[in-house]
Amino acid sequence: MNTWICLICxxxxxxAKxxxxxxxxxxxxxxxxPPNWVCPECGARKEDFEMTQL
Known part of the structure; x- marks a missing residue:
């Protein structure tokens, strides 16, 4: 399982969660x-996320 961070907010x-x-x-x-999902904090699109290591 990976984590993805919004590059905007x-x-x-x-x-996992x-x-x-x-x-x-x-x-x-x-x-x-879903491809039309947006960040619940700032409305950024999936393209504005990148995989991260927490």
Whole structure:
């Protein structure tokens, strides 16, 4: 499982945790997050995230 950081605001998507409040189950890989999903903090698109090591 990887983590992805928003390059705009620094919010982190953790594949292990998912985002259940937005319908993204724990264990959902980044590539399986819907393409129209946006950062819950700033509205950035998936293209504005990069994989990170926390």
């Amino acid at each position: 620094g919010w982190v998507y953790d594949e 998912g985002l259940p409040e937005e319908g993204i189950a724990p264990g959902t890989k980044w590539e399986d997050v």
